[in-house]
Amino acid sequence: MNEFDLIAQFFTRAPRRPEIVLGVGDDAALLAPEPGTHLVVSTDTLIEGVHFAAGAPAFDVGYKALAVNVSDLAAMAARPIGFLLNLTLPQADAAWLGGFRDGLFALADSLDVDLIGGDTVRGPLAVTITAWGASPAGTAVRRSGARPGDRIYVSGRLGEAALGFLSRSGAITLSAEARDAVRARLDRPAPRLHEGLALRGLASAMIDISDGLVADLGHILEASAVGAEVDLHRLPLSDTYKGAFATLGYDPAIGFGDDYELCFTVPPDRGDALAGMASQFACGFHDIGEIVAAPGLILRDGGKIYTAGRGGYDHFRS
Amino acid sequence: MNEFDLIAQFFTRAPRRPEIVLGVGDDAALLAPEPGTHLVVSTDTLIEGVHFAAGAPAFDVGYKALAVNVSDLAAMAARPIGFLLNLTLPQADAAWLGGFRDGLFALADSLDVDLIGGDTVRGPLAVTITAWGASPAGTAVRRSGARPGDRIYVSGRLGEAALGFLSRSGAITLSAEARDAVRARLDRPAPRLHEGLALRGLASAMIDISDGLVADLGHILEASAVGAEVDLHRLPLSDTYKGAFATLGYDPAIGFGDDYELCFTVPPDRGDALAGMASQFACGFHDIGEIVAAPGLILRDGGKIYTAGRGGYDHFRS
Numbered sequence: 328m329n330e331f332d333l334i335a336q337f338f339t340r341a342p343r344r345p346e347i348v349l350g351v352g353d354d355a356a357l358l359a360p361e362p363g364t365h366l367v368v369s370t371d372t373l374i375e376g377v378h379f380a381a382g383a384p385a386f387d388v389g390y391k392a393l394a395v396n397v398s399d400l401a402a403m404a405a406r407p408i409g410f411l412l413n414l415t416l417p418q419a420d421a422a423w424l425g426g427f428r429d430g431l432f433a434l435a436d437s438l439d440v441d442l443i444g445g446d447t448v449r450g451p452l453a454v455t456i457t458a459w460g461a462s463p464a465g466t467a468v469r470r471s472g473a474r475p476g477d478r479i480y481v482s483g484r485l486g487e488a489a490l491g492f493l494s495r496s497g498a499i500t501l502s503a504e505a506r507d508a509v510r511a512r513l514d515r516p517a518p519r520l521h522e523g524l525a526l527r528g529l530a531s532a533m534i535d536i537s538d539g540l541v542a543d544l545g546h547i548l549e550a551s552a553v554g555a556e557v558d559l560h561r562l563p564l565s566d567t568y569k570g571a572f573a574t575l576g577y578d579p580a581i582g583f584g585d586d587y588e589l590c591f592t593v594p595p596d597r598g599d600a601l602a603g604m605a606s607q608f609a610c611g612f613h614d615i616g617e618i619v620a621a622p623g624l625i626l627r628d629g630g631k632i633y634t635a636g637r638g639g640y641d642h643f644r645s
Numbered sequence: 646m647n648e649f650d651l652i653a654q655f656f657t658r659a660p661r662r663p664e665i666v667l668g669v670g671d672d673a674a675l676l677a678p679e680p681g682t683h684l685v686v687s688t689d690t691l692i693e694g695v696h697f698a699a700g701a702p703a704f705d706v707g708y709k710a711l712a713v714n715v716s717d718l719a720a721m722a723a724r725p726i727g728f729l730l731n732l733t734l735p736q737a738d739a740a741w742l743g744g745f746r747d748g749l750f751a752l753a754d755s756l757d758v759d760l761i762g763g764d765t766v767r768g769p770l771a772v773t774i775t776a777w778g779a780s781p782a783g784t785a786v787r788r789s790g791a792r793p794g795d796r797i798y799v800s801g802r803l804g805e806a807a808l809g810f811l812s813r814s815g816a817i818t819l820s821a822e823a824r825d826a827v828r829a830r831l832d833r834p835a836p837r838l839h840e841g842l843a844l845r846g847l848a849s850a851m852i853d854i855s856d857g858l859v860a861d862l863g864h865i866l867e868a869s870a871v872g873a874e875v876d877l878h879r880l881p882l883s884d885t886y887k888g889a890f891a892t893l894g895y896d897p898a899i900g901f902g903d904d905y906e907l908c909f910t911v912p913p914d915r916g917d918a919l920a921g922m923a924s925q926f927a928c929g930f931h932d933i934g935e936i937v938a939a940p941g942l943i944l945r946d947g948g949k950i951y952t953a954g955r956g957g958y959d960h961f962r963s
Binding site: 348349352353354355356357358359360362364365366367368369370371372373374376377378399400402403405411413415443444445446448449450451453455457459460464467469470471533534535550 | 666667670671672673674675676677678680682683684685686687688689690691692694695696717718720721723729731733761762763764766767768769771773775777778782785787788789851852853868
């Protein structure tokens with residue numbers, strides 16, 4: 328199988344969205360932006376042995392590579408349109424490629440986004456996806472908009488991906504059902520796209536939790552030049568997490584990352600509007616604290632100040 | 646140096662182009678497309694040991710990674726605006742990063758394009774760049790527009806990058822001056838951006854020569870459902886190439902690639918217009934043959950049909 332056969336066999340499909348004028352197969356892809364919109368662009372690289380285990384199911388690798396990018400667009404309150412795939416492969420293995428393609432397109436189809444181009448090269452297994460979305464000009468939710476008095480929310484549950492990782496490594500033991508659920512959260516995270524879109528006009532700042540709450544909320548605080556107080560007792564933890572809390576403590580829920588939940592801030596006068604729409608979303612939006620003027624992130628554990636054991640994933644930590 | 650320091654120290658600059666609403670530092674970048682334009686998007690991955698030698702100067706790696714993407718936009722007759730950088734590094738080496746950044750921004754500044762985002766991860770050295778451009782709706786030059794009777798042109802000289810590679814491997818010996826010139830063509834190719842833009846409305850099909858003339862003209866023929874006859878005696882070869890012709894023959898000029906010259910077709914009634922503007926460009930546009938209705942690529946070497954020894958670079962050749 329040569330490079331062009333590989334692309335033709337696994338990755339060439341006619342684009343379905345009207346914004347895509349020309350997809351896979353030329354020097355570049357062509358997009359026709361809708362008037363009055365901004366393009367929103369995000370990219371992530373996943374490396375075997377770093378972002379996914381050697382031997383991980385190809386379906387999951389394809390699914391997650393797209394999911395983490397769509398999660399970034401969701402965190403801007405942007406609607407995804409299409410994506411580019413850069414695939415570095417040690418060899419052209421049809422079984423692996425078929426699984427990868429199935430996982431990738433399973434999520435792409437569910438979100439109605441098109442693969443519009445990319446590049447395929449030989450080398451150590453790695454996947455880069457670059458996703459495009461659109462949002463009406465001026466509506467994208469940045470990290471920099473949090474103001475003192477805003478309430479801080481997270482969607483869903485925190486620490487589920489950490490449970491998946493810890494159950495796989497043998498650090499904790501779970502029932503078969505709980506184990507499968509948390510591993511699915513680690514391997515095939517559901518980007519909070521509809522939630523992110525619904526938060527347009529409500530959230531003052533937003534980020535997705537890829538590196539852990541402490542690190543990612545920290546990015547909002549830095550970009551907004553504010554601080555925060557978070558009440559750890561209000562963290563949304565699953566029953567599975569609570570059952571292992573004596574072993575885990577708070578660190579996996581706030582420091583592991585890979586949750587792909589949204590963390591966002593809402594001005595006090597928009598709290599009622601948020602409450603009014605929250606019931607549409609099964610994951611729930613959970614108030615965990617408040618933005619304050621003084622810089623720094625204070626984590627309260629009852630009457631005590633909690634010091635986190637780990638501050639998010641950093642690829643180049645010394 | 647952590648991941649965020651690395652980005653802040655080496656890769657964070659305020660965007661200069663008005664289309665860029667938000668650059669490096671949020672979940673995604675924001676672009677405001679000009680009304681009536683299409684966005685043109687291209688991406689390439691360069692792997693150490695495949696696309697550049699282990700130990701290659703970091704400046705050259707940064708320069709070339711952007712050059713090959715801009716070359717794709719040039720081949721669509723699109724003007725570049727910005728790019729994303731995905732950098733996979735074995736370690737955060739400040740000297741390497743400084744050199745890489747200098748090479749990257751040297752070309753970016755000369756083309757007036759902005760770095761708008763990306764991702765930095767740890768792993769085997771690899772660089773993915775995704776470049777955006779714009780073109781007025783309907784003016785992008787695709788691979789699929791060649792018609793029988795169109796003349797086939799290439800810009801500049803073919804086989805210079807091959808000479809650079811062969812001189813480095815010791816397969817040929819050149820004067821110091823000639824050697825430096827051809828290695829510069831290999832290591833720091835100049836994308837034919839102004840030439841590509843000037844061919845808007847003149848070229849019926851266009852591609853950049855990354856995999857060699859035979860392979861890349863082959864893509865035009867396939868996309869356009871036509872054939873071609875090329876006269877090898879008309880290939881634009883440098884005096885250096887001609888001096889080594891007895892050793893080289895035609896294969897390096899048509900099969901090696903990495904030239905990043907443009908290959909394009911022009912309808913016969915546009916030949917005068919092409920001739921009228923060609924004098925603006927020092928590289929020259931060289932008529933090498935004609936598009937024909939019968940599929941296949943015929944290479945004529947005087948009265949003989951030439952069979953190429955190598956059909957372009959293919960990462961997954963069995």
